[in-house]
Amino acid sequence: MRFLTLLIALVLASAIGSHAGNIYVSALKGDDNAPGTVARPLKSVGEALKRAREWRRLKAKEAAGDIRIILEGGVYRQATPLFLRPEDSGTPESATVICAPKGETAVISGGVEVKGWTKGCDDPRVAGHLRDKIWVAEAPLSASRIVETRQLYVNGRKAQRASQFAPGVMERMVDFNAAGRTITVPAPSVDLSAARQLEMFVHQRWAIAILRVKDMVTDGNGNTVVSFHDPESRLEFDHPWPQPVIGGERGNSSFFFANALELLDTPGEWYQDYPSGRIYYYPVESDGDMNGAEVTIPLLETIVAVEGSRERNVGNIRFENVGFEHAAWLRPSVEGHVTLQGGFRLLDAYKLHIPGLPEKAELENQAWIARPEAAITVRHAGNIDFKDCTFRHLGATGLDYVTAVSDSEVTGCLFEDIGGTALQMGAFPDGGFETHVPYVPSVAGDICRNISVKSNIIRDATNEDWGCVGIGAGYVRDVTIADNEVSHLNYSGICVGWGWTPLESGMSNNRITGNHVHHFAAQLYDAGGIYTLSNQPGSVIAGNRIDNLIDAPYATNNRAFYIYFDEATDGYTVDGNHCPDAEFGYNRPGPKLVVGDNGPHISLDLNLPEKR
Template sequence: MKKTFIYLILSSFFGLFSTLFAGEIYVSPRGSDKNPGTRKAPFYTLDRAVKQAREWRRLKRPEVAGGIYIRLENGVYSRYTPLFIRPEDSGTPDSPTVICAVGDDANPVISGGIAVTGWRQGCDDSRIPEDLRRKIWTAKAPMVGNRRVETRQLWVNGNKAQRASQFPEGMMERMIDFNPKEQTITIPTSYTDNSRKLQDIIGLQDAGQLEMIVHQRWAIAILRVKSIDVKGGQSVIRFHDPESHLEFAHPWPQPIIGGKNGESGEKGNSSFCLTNALELLDEPGEWFQEYPSGTIYYYPRPEDTMETAEVIIPALETLMTVDGTLERPVKHVRFEGITFAHTSWMRPSYQGHVTLQGGFPLLDAYKLHEPGLPEKAELENQAWIARPETAIRVKGAEYIDFRHCTFRNLASTGLDYEWAVTASAVEDCHFTDIGGTALLMGAFPDGGFETHIPFVPSNERELCTNISVRNNLISNVTNEDWGCVGIGAGYVRDIDISHNEVCHLNYSGICVGWGWTSSESVMRNNRIEGNYVHHFARRLYDAGGLYTLSNQPGSVMRNNRIEHLIEAPYATNDRAFYIYLDEATDGYTMENNWCPTERFDSNRPGKNNVWKNNGPQVADSIKNSAGRIKTKNR
């Protein structure tokens, strides 16, 4: 008994000793990488701090005993290459590596942005109406390496500016015809502008960087315009490859023209908007970058003072990669109180952007005739996809957590647990102003894997499993690719998505599943519980506040609150739902989900779904407890 007591005392002492002597490394925008990395003499870069931690672990230094804490002081940490976290950076359960803010009041920002300075008022370009030329400000994009930064995003005093557009943000016009055989879209030559003046597109025939955004049901396409052939009141548009071939070859989704292609109940033609031409720069808050000069044109809003404005463009698409393998995963690395900001998304400028669903761009796609594939005889929509670009990528990892972090001003995916990630958590984080999906998880088989074939890896360690997504606020996302989602999970297992607030997005809120298959794959035991989803389907349709695909045995959708389903203004039908079990969903129990009406739908569901008490009759106690749980640390 006495020996046991002494052992407990010594264990407690050495545990306290380890905590007290945890290694601390300090980083500051005012530091130097020649410093020792102490609080009084911090490093300048996070890379130097991570290397120091790696060396401590390699040399088994005593600083490792209680964990290594890399503490970032307040300020912006600009990056020109992605931060690389590798297996050698792994911690242990008793000695994690924690990258965190110095204190609760510090706001360290890891940024891929770069400032645009040297603004001058006025321009003499004849493409801009004479009465507007004095209102336009210009500046050269900064140099990175030996070239001007090319960008599709620009923030002025923290507010995202809109690329010069034919219409105000979110407004579109109905197309006249969509011709797959000729690979053309026909649109009206004339249109009414914001001030209700009749305009035409004749002046855009020589606009070499012009793009068209096409509204096609549950997705958009971004097509680079090759030519405009004006034929009286109609204009025929052709596009560059590869996107021209993809847009007209893939059968789903395509635009609707008068209910063609066997569609019924459609209301009007699909819509479009022309964008990215200096000739369209006619509203405060719009901007345009000319290529190859790099000159940026901006029409300031009344509140913008360009002599002192902070103007940021992104120079990076990826801020950080956590990259392990099955044999040597990255383990026990945690991020706390860090802001990740300002990343780019350049795919549409180089190859257009035609997607299948959820923001996943097509590599190839075409229509099949019966029979389809051996795995799915009725399949007519064969497709191969790529994964969207992302600000933070995690692969081959265990216990990689993000807590109390902010993800903002990001142009594509915010955070992506891409492959072989397990036992990780995203908690109490804020995702806002994100062009694509806030958070992606799991396999969406890409490259040479046809996307409708059930995914069953030979080694199940390749799956993303046991990931917890809790208490996060996700708002104002999908603002560049409208077809992305708030939280998206593909082939995943034992995922917990609970008590998040997901709102103000253009398509679906929380989406789990992939493959459009009733076959048993690797998806199962997924949990969507206690979330609050609202103000969704703002621009697209065939959407769900909570949305699922394929067979997921043992999964639950419980105690959620879903409301404010927006009637998308350019939808050609009314297919948007509070809960949508899309093709072949099976194995789900839907229980006590509150929504104002029973607006649900199922597309060829399996036999093992169970519905229990969903709709406006659900108790107020359940309704009011959905969403984020307030904690002392929030």
């Protein structure tokens, strides 16, 4: 009997020892001066990471197995990004795991609450019959500064910024004058001459532009001529690809105005005034009394940053069953937003008077880009995994494996209500690197590699920057994108490749298999359910189901495809993909693109005219 008791004790000790590194955290009842036990948890995730970091530094017994930071259900608000560094690294035998128990919802949030609402508004910019319906609150402060925002969430629902039309509705422009740097549109039905923060949202082929309005002049013919602030004015009218279209097959390019109190006229809309920061909201019926509502605006653009370096990587960190919510996207309010493709904004771009670069003799334009902001960023790291996590209410990119990330997995996660691209990985060379020059890193490890994206659900992404995608990969190799459901997007679904080049650049052995892509290209064209660029030897597109390609109502032509092999796509074997009534698009593919038995109809066009 004594032997049996001893044996049971040893087994229990072994089980406890395998998780002896547990650190417990509670947003509701925690205290950062507590020991971090079940009975006395910590309050913040940052303090828990510090405790784990110290255990590893001191080689404490708690670091013998996995160190598990266990988050009780609740919202963990971050005033600054959660920063994970090389010292937070685990090992294959002892990972750092940030998790929540099954059945509990733990959210790491970059948002702050908006409180103190008052019903009624006497601002003359609001129509008189609506003034008693509008609720008003002062913006919260972060330290001593007013929090500015482009996103507002009411009771878990994203509210619509005050806009000229209903969501997704636009109007055709009259003229686009590159020389005069103006756009002519039908005169708005509402007087916007005094709107100080007015923005114009422009549909331009496969991308959008957000332009801050400088001046509006009526031309006497029922039209208004609009000019814009710099830097976006210069970028919008200097860059050739993509500009709006006048006289397209299906009409002119489209636009709408947004972000003016004068446009606040529909339940569910809101507006933030500048410089007061005051927030105006027109509730929907279900909101009830706004002082009983949960209203959140994002403070942080980046909620979590995993930051290594070439010399010292971060490794062996895993997030399990954790939510990430409320990341901001503020840049268009500061400098507008003019993009090349995929949400990558232009730093400079112009048409070449004499075409050609050494790397591409026929190139007739140059462009330099910057990467979109992201809620979770990972750099110089390996084995950084996300399992059964939720990414929701994020203003720009959701999760971004930026550079030199390897051997990592994103599995069983949900991405929804994402303003830009849900999941992004790999180099899209930015800054001073001209975007059409093939990227061959001087340090081979800088390319993202061996990343697996499996069994995730992505829906309602690209809802702020329509030109972003569901899953986007640039210069990557040995990447697997498999068994995901990707849907309800304004542009393309799964995109792999960058550079518009037939030259070899390190992209290779990428696999896109078993995915279901549907309800895509809702607003833009030149799109693909699966979209590829450039030479990627040894790569595969197989066994995917792609359906419900939407007929974008404001497209100026009909170029959207179930699979689109854009410029210089090569090295792919494409077989066994189900695309009902599908047409594939081809733009100067390479000789090693092998297309086998796929959807019931395939059309081949080797001379699509548009280039970037």
